[in-house]
Amino acid sequence: MTRSMTAFASSEAQIGPLAITCELRSVNHRYCDISCKLPERLRFTEASIRAVLQKKISRGKIEITLNYRQQKSTGPDFLVDMQAVAAVLQATAEIERQMTSPGSFSALQVLSMPGIQKEPDIDPELLEQGIIDLCDKAMQQLLKAREREGRQLQQLIEERCQGVLQQVKSAQQRMPDVLQRLRNKLHTRIVDLIADPDMERLEQEMIFLLQKLDVEEELDRLETHVTEVLHTLQQDQPVGRRLDFLMQEMNREANTLGSKSSDKEMTRIAIELKVLIEQMREQVQNIE
Numbered sequence: 001m002t003r004s005m006t007a008f009a010s011s012e013a014q015i016g017p018l019a020i021t022c023e024l025r026s027v028n029h030r031y032c033d034i035s036c037k038l039p040e041r042l043r044f045t046e047a048s049i050r051a052v053l054q055k056k057i058s059r060g061k062i063e064i065t066l067n068y069r070q071q072k073s074t075g076p077d078f079l080v081d082m083q084a085v086a087a088v089l090q091a092t093a094e095i096e097r098q099m100t101s102p103g104s105f106s107a108l109q110v111l112s113m114p115g116i117q118k119e120p121d122i123d124p125e126l127l128e129q130g131i132i133d134l135c136d137k138a139m140q141q142l143l144k145a146r147e148r149e150g151r152q153l154q155q156l157i158e159e160r161c162q163g164v165l166q167q168v169k170s171a172q173q174r175m176p177d178v179l180q181r182l183r184n185k186l187h188t189r190i191v192d193l194i195a196d197p198d199m200e201r202l203e204q205e206m207i208f209l210l211q212k213l214d215v216e217e218e219l220d221r222l223e224t225h226v227t228e229v230l231h232t233l234q235q236d237q238p239v240g241r242r243l244d245f246l247m248q249e250m251n252r253e254a255n256t257l258g259s260k261s262s263d264k265e266m267t268r269i270a271i272e273l274k275v276l277i278e279q280m281r282e283q284v285q286n287i288e
Contacts, residue, residue, distance in 0.1 A: 001236055003288040004149035005029065005060035009141035015130035016122040020068045022131075022138040026146065028286045029061035037065040044124065045131045052135050056143060058238045059288045064135065146288065153283045154233050157243075160280045161226045164250070164273060168219050168226075171257070171269045175215070178263045215260050218253045222273070225250045229280075240287040247281040 005028040012021045020042075034053050036046050053062055229246050232239045254277055258270030 001147055002150040002154040002233055002239065003143070003146040004153055004286050005146065005240070005288050006149060006286055007142050007145035009138050009145055011134055011138040011141065013130060013134040013137075014071065015127055015134075017071050018068045018122065018127075019071050020066060020131065020134060022134050023065045024138050024142045025063045025065075026057075026060045026142060029059060032057050032059055033061040035061070035063045037063065039066065039068060042066050042068065042127075042131065045128045048128060048132050049135050052132055053139060056139050057288075059240055064138075066131070150287065153287055156283050157233065157280050158230065160276045160283075161229055163276045164222060164226050167269050167273050167276070168222050171215070171219055171266060174263070174265050174269070178266060181263070215257055215266075218257045218260075222250060222253050222257075225253070238288045240284060243284040243287060244281070247277060247284055250277045251281070 005026055007026045008024065010021065010023045012019065014020075032054065034050055034057075036049060038046060038049075049064060049066075053064065225246055229243065229250075232242050232246070251274065254270055254273040257273065258267060261267045261270055
């Protein structure tokens with residue numbers, strides 16, 4: 001299954017008194033790069049979250065973001081740390097003894113001080129397991145999104161592969177005309193050499209023309225690479241790196257074909273091949 005490396009997914013779950021949301025963003029990357037953005041209260045789950053993601057993803061830059069909000073419960077809306085309150089009152093009394101005109105403050109002011117209110121406790125193991133399940137659910141959605149986009153990329157690449165095969169066929173059909181032109185050119189050279197014999201020059205001309213003639217190997221390899229690309233796209237495993245290598249090989253053959261070309265039409269075919277291969281290469285960059 002061809003998968004894209006670009007996708008987004010989100011999921012939400014109620015874990016004890018907390019409503020937790022998980023967002024996953026994925027973009028292309030050479031390796032598997034995971035970035036976690038977690039609130040401090042959930043930071044202890046990072047190692048488990050990374051383990052969940054690494055089991056499913058082999059390539060791509062993955063950013064996971066967790067957020068939570070406190071849900072209303074049947075109990076009190078908030079809890080008060082009475083030890084913290086006592087510490088505040090004791091410190092206040094000591095300070096007031098040093099003041100010439102001590103002031104006063106209300107209980108509401110005390111409640112608004114940092115550390116006075118505390119969040120309800122929740123079993124860490126229960127919280128961690130709930131977050132792992134939540135991340136796994138979001139990951140399944142992300143994989144489905146990557147697969148959907150991957151099918152679109154696969155279709156685009158397959159269409160370009162057919163375009164490459166058409167250009168190769170055009171080049172093969174053009175070759176007899178090219179060969180005939182080269183024969184005529186060689187005949188003219190030989191006639192000139194008969195009038196003014198120069199065996200060294202004749203040998204150079206022969207080598208040059210033979211090099212120009214030898215493009216059949218490049219065309220055969222292009223067909224072979226296209227067959228391998230189409231086969232690779234059907235594999236049920238990450239194929240991005242192999243496809244990237246095949247694009248490099250196909251581009252090398254197209255460059256060689258262009259450099260050997262002595263015909264305007266063959267040059268046009270070589271350029272069209274390079275355009276198609278570059279279009280495929282851009283799509284391959286997003287494949288896992």
